[in-house]
Amino acid sequence: MAILKPLLYIFVYPGVIFLFVYSTFCEWFDRKVYARLQNRMGPTHTGRWGILQPVADFIKLLAKEDIVPERADKTLFTLLPVVGIAAVSTAMMLLPVWHYNVANSSPNSFSGDIIVLLYILTLPTLVFFLAAWSSTSFFSTIGGARVLTMLFGYEVPLFLAVLSPAIMAGSWRLAEIAAFYQHKPLLLLPNIIGFVVSVICLQAKLERTPFDIPHAETEIVGGTFTEYSGKKLALFRLMTDVEMVAGSGLIAAVFLGGFPGGVILGFVNFVVKTLLIIFLLTLIRALTSRIRIDQVISFSWKYLAPLAVLQLLITIVLKGFVR
Numbered sequence: 117m118a119i120l121k122p123l124l125y126i127f128v129y130p131g132v133i134f135l136f137v138y139s140t141f142c143e144w145f146d147r148k149v150y151a152r153l154q155n156r157m158g159p160t161h162t163g164r165w166g167i168l169q170p171v172a173d174f175i176k177l178l179a180k181e182d183i184v185p186e187r188a189d190k191t192l193f194t195l196l197p198v199v200g201i202a203a204v205s206t207a208m209m210l211l212p213v214w215h216y217n218v219a220n221s222s223p224n225s226f227s228g229d230i231i232v233l234l235y236i237l238t239l240p241t242l243v244f245f246l247a248a249w250s251s252t253s254f255f256s257t258i259g260g261a262r263v264l265t266m267l268f269g270y271e272v273p274l275f276l277a278v279l280s281p282a283i284m285a286g287s288w289r290l291a292e293i294a295a296f297y298q299h300k301p302l303l304l305l306p307n308i309i310g311f312v313v314s315v316i317c318l319q320a321k322l323e324r325t326p327f328d329i330p331h332a333e334t335e336i337v338g339g340t341f342t343e344y345s346g347k348k349l350a351l352f353r354l355m356t357d358v359e360m361v362a363g364s365g366l367i368a369a370v371f372l373g374g375f376p377g378g379v380i381l382g383f384v385n386f387v388v389k390t391l392l393i394i395f396l397l398t399l400i401r402a403l404t405s406r407i408r409i410d411q412v413i414s415f416s417w418k419y420l421a422p423l424a425v426l427q428l429l430i431t432i433v434l435k436g437f438v439r
Contacts, residue, residue, distance in 0.1 A: 135358055153399070174354060183345050185252060188343065193343075197348045200247075230366075233290070268413070270327075274424075280430075284431045285297065290370070293370050319397050326400075326405060360394065
């Protein structure tokens with residue numbers, strides 16, 4: 117029985133099966149909301165309300181021909197989608213999906229897991245860069261260079277913004293941070309600046325509009341994924357969906373706090389809050405248009421970084437009055 121619980125946690129809930137089901141659902145939610153904001157219907161025919169469309173797209177890509185460019189680094193080109201999926205799946209395992217106290221924490225919870233989670237969420241960006249570089253395509257190489265350039269813009273503000281609530285809570289453990297704000301919800305208000313910064317940075321990390329420069333179809337065809345097709349492209353798309361869920365779950369845990377109750381209420385809390393974050397990401401996507409790569413860096417260092425530092429200073433000052 118001691119072995120069964122970790123296995124269920126890894127493979128069933130909130131493991132691989134849950135990751136696939138919930139991440140594809142979140143893609144459908146994103147596409148549906150985005151379409152309605154543009155006065156379109158979005159997915160409609162595959163399943164009720166088109167809810168199975170992301171699954172159908174995934175299966176269709178699996179059935180497509182898998183082409184590897186002749187001049188590509190074939191080993192790296194093939195392995196990177198698997199490495200990316202492994203990275204975001206590991207990140208998801210660290211989230212407190214329903215555990216909001218140390219006594220009932222997940223098997224993967226430990227002191228400092230928020231630092232490890234932030235580090236792991238950096239790996240998909242490096243995977244995108246290496247994927248572009250290994251394909252040797254001119255368009256992919258430009259996309260990969262843009263991926264790495266953007267990393268130096270949003271990563272520092274994201275780290276500062278996410279770690280500020282941890283400083284207030286006096287813990288580097290996600291379950292303890294969520295539990296702290298569960299019992300002291302009023303302290304969530306001083307973190308509003310960091311919340312806004314982290315949502316914008318997550319949008320950039322996911323390379324969604326207005327930060328979709330690495331995949332600008334009108335400029336560089338498909339950018340990073342120009343040479344990817346079939347199973348590999350399907351894994352990259354799934355990886356992006358899981359990364360969106362993991363990033364949203366991280367923001368929800370540190371900025372929106374935990375929720376009292378057991379597995380069921382904790383699960384509902386996780387779903388509602390992650391969908392709220394995804395709705396905000398979709399809103400940004402619908403209200404903005406693509407900007408240039410130099411504008412991304414300028415915006416990050418002129419506005420996001422100072423705001424993140426301001427949030428950190430507010431947290432440090434308030435920490436002196438919180439016991």
